[in-house]
Amino acid sequence: MTRALALLLCALAAAAAAGCGSSGGDRLTVFAAASLADVLPQVDPAPGYEFAGSDQLATQIREGAGADVYAAASPRYPAELFAEGLVEQPRVFATNRLVLIVPSGNPAGVRSVPDLAGPGVKLVIGAEGVPAGDYAREALAALGADAVLANVVSEEDDVRGIVSKVALGEADAGFVYTTDAKSVAGEVQVIELPPEAQPQIEYLIAVVKGSARHAAAEAFVQRVLGPGGRSALERDGFGLP
């Protein structure tokens, strides 16, 4: 009788693990950069998406999260995961541009990057290692405007944190992708960067190795790379490779 109870408990634990662990049965799981949150569901609404910082998603894949496809806002993390044998060959599917956004009304009167160094300007950028943050630092270095970094009031863990804090008007300016600026067009003004400061921003997509839904994952990648994906990406302001 005791044994039956023990068995029952084990069965319960196993059932709980099985019920929660299999991440939604046959549904494809796509881990994608936060800046892709608007466009990918247009390309294919079917998969389950998780949008976060590309770096965070890479960590989750390393820790064994059940992703089938990984789409990143920088070549760095797909290359690392490829070298570690965790994803298949990554492919470039889109490009983007870094821009400066300010809340509509522009409370700090920011017109260009050097204005960001003005007293009391509240700048929000991505943390180091977050692609949007690394690109912003690259752009500032190219302009010789590192002094601007003294006005950073928050280092966000993904680009959505930057967009929301500027769109809410809590921060005076932030470096984001032009596609993010488009999604909150009514609440922010966009300031283009000079061409010499524009970093090369490439988005890469890869099938996660050992995916249980390999065929569906490959089909999804082809869809993003194909005409349907290309026109949706272009419509949302992405560049095409």
Add this chain to the structure above:
Amino acid sequence: MRRLFDTGLALVCGLALAFLVFPLLAIFLRVTPVELFSQLGNEAAVDALVVSLKTSLIAHAFVLGLGTPAAYLLANRRFRGRAVVVTLVELPLVLPPAVAGIALLAAFGRQGLLGGTLDAIGISIPFTQAAVVLAVLVVASPFYLRAAIAAFEAVDRNLLDASRTLGAGPFRTFLRVALPLAAGGLGAGSTLAFARGLGEFGATIMFAGSLQGRTQTLPLMIYAQLDQDFDVALAVGALLILVSLAVLLAAKFIPSWTSFTSIWLSRSERSISS
């Protein structure tokens, strides 16, 4: 049948315990004490520890200073709408911290209700340590208030009345009778609130942002390091477990300690009066 029931209970209890302890243990199995110790030399970790302790202590001073009289009032006065007030006090206990964060923005943000007024007198709260303190206050104070109201309610009314009839004023009664008798419960609530404040994450990241040395607390640093350096995140996590454990142990021991001191206090009072 009885034996069967006992065995079943023991099994379930063991299962629950294993589930709670195993993940915490896993952190310590992945972080060697050497790595943990070396994090004490990591500048970002030290900054985060300092920001965490500083903001938690400031918030805690407000929690105790304002919460104790408020709880005393709520415990001893019966008035219309008291139940509503007590429920409102407890509401943040069950609210997701993200709601607290967005509520703080709506109230004290630059575009918030008081934003214009604060701006006019030259105060801007978001992205400052004051914002971290406010976030901690909102999520941690209900833990103290709840425990303090219960502790004051448990004080025998007859003792308070006796104190008053023997000529002590209301303030003296509060200080010399109610406070020592409720000290055990107050201490336990205080440590719980402090521990909860130390772990505050959601409201902080929304309202105060995250900047090393200014607003990046230990939990925020774990989140930021998760994608940068998982080992650092683990080590900081281990550090936070140790700090929380210390706070919790203090909570367990303070009640027995304070009940001892309150007996001692009342004894010494008696010997003075005799």
